Amino acid sequence: MGSVFRKTFTKPVPPNAEIIEKKGQRLARWRVKGKLRQHPITKGTNGSDRVLIESPYYIAKYRDGKGVVREVSTKCKDEQAARRVLAELERKAELVRSNVITAAENAVSKHLTTPLETHFTAFEQRLIARQVDDKYQENTLRALRRVAADCGFTSLATLEIGPFEEWLVKRADEGSSARTRNAYREAWLAFCNWCVETERLITNPFVNLPKANVKADPRRQRRALTEDELQKLLDTARTRPLQNSQSTVERGRANLERNCPPLLGRVWRR
Numbered sequence: 001m002g003s004v005f006r007k008t009f010t011k012p013v014p015p016n017a018e019i020i021e022k023k024g025q026r027l028a029r030w031r032v033k034g035k036l037r038q039h040p041i042t043k044g045t046n047g048s049d050r051v052l053i054e055s056p057y058y059i060a061k062y063r064d065g066k067g068v069v070r071e072v073s074t075k076c077k078d079e080q081a082a083r084r085v086l087a088e089l090e091r092k093a094e095l096v097r098s099n100v101i102t103a104a105e106n107a108v109s110k111h112l113t114t115p116l117e118t119h120f121t122a123f124e125q126r127l128i129a130r131q132v133d134d135k136y137q138e139n140t141l142r143a144l145r146r147v148a149a150d151c152g153f154t155s156l157a158t159l160e161i162g163p164f165e166e167w168l169v170k171r172a173d174e175g176s177s178a179r180t181r182n183a184y185r186e187a188w189l190a191f192c193n194w195c196v197e198t199e200r201l202i203t204n205p206f207v208n209l210p211k212a213n214v215k216a217d218p219r220r221q222r223r224a225l226t227e228d229e230l231q232k233l234l235d236t237a238r239t240r241p242l243q244n245s246q247s248t249v250e251r252g253r254a255n256l257e258r259n260c261p262p263l264l265g266r267v268w269r270r
Contacts, residue, residue, distance in 0.1 A: 002062030002090055004074065004082040010042060010050040017051075058082030062089050065096020065103055104202055111200040112157040116148050119156065119200065123191055143187035156195065159205045164188065168212070178212035185209055 013019075017030040019041070026041040028051050044050040058074045060082065074085040092106050111119070120141060127137045147153070151163040168181050188206050195201040225233065 002060060002086045004058045004060050004079060004086055006057070007055045007059055008052055009055070010044065010052055013041065013049050013051050060086040060089055062086060063093065064089075065093045065106060104199070107199045108156075108202055111195075113155050116153060116155055119195065120144055120191075122198075123194055126194060139183070140187045140190065143184045144191055147184055147188060156201055159192070161206055161209055164206060165209060168209075172212070178214045178216070181212045182214070185211060 013028050014030045017028040020027050020029055026049075027038055028041050028049075029036065029038045031037065039051045039053050041049050042052045056077050058076050058079060059071050060074050061069065061071050064070050070089075072089065074082040076082040076085060092109065096103050096106050123144075124137065124141055127140070147164060147167060151167050153159055153163075168184065171181055171184075172178075185206070189204065189209075192201060192204040192206055196204055
């Protein structure tokens with residue numbers, strides 16, 4: 001049978017705290033941003049006074065579907081609300097034990113309704129940790145947020161291949177290149193692969209999204225040079241070194257005229 005409780009921890013007595021005694025118990029009282037704080041005092045391992053603080057949120061302690069004892073924050077300050085969270089955790093654990101759902105399905109269930117922006121922020125931290133190029137980070141996050149906004153993706157539970165594929169088709173109709181469309185696809189593939197890796201998704205919903213054919217949609221058509229273009233290229237290759245040489249001589253003379261006029265006169269007369 002599971003239980004809910006609040007964890008306690010200690011910290012040093014604040015320097016501005018007032019020590020009082022109430023009903024035989026020593027208390028530390030101080031103000032933080034105008035708000036009065038009051039907590040009991042206990043002894044630390046070295047015998048010094050420390051403030052005993054209780055977490056405002058309840059912790060749920062239960063045995064999961066694999067029989068492992070877990071302690072999970074309910075994020076509830078109210079005990080009855082925390083017990084409802086505990087009941088849901090125990091219900092899912094029972095479904096796993098009964099083989100109604102898998103342990104993996106149970107693990108991802110808590111992430112499915114979390115706002116996508118929360119997952120984007122966590123994904124960005126992964127990119128930073130891997131020292132990915134700043135430009136790549138910026139482009140990837142921009143692609144994720146644009147597709148999410150246009151397709152109405154608000155959480156992992158709302159991700160579907162259909163709306164994304166339709167969105168890519170519309171971009172193609174608007175003249176977007178295959179390379180650009182593939183960049184959006186690759187951003188979402190990378191994000192969803194990370195979600196699978198971190199047990200936020202069981203499978204990548206976009207793994208079967210087809211890749212646009214870059215060869216069938218080149219932005220610059222390659223072709224052989226015409227005879228006139230080839231002749232101009234050869235003429236330029238033959239005359240450019242001479243032009244560069246003449247320019248160098250002219251620049252050298254200009255520098256001499258500007259910096260050493262008398263000397264230049266004697267040099268050029270010779």
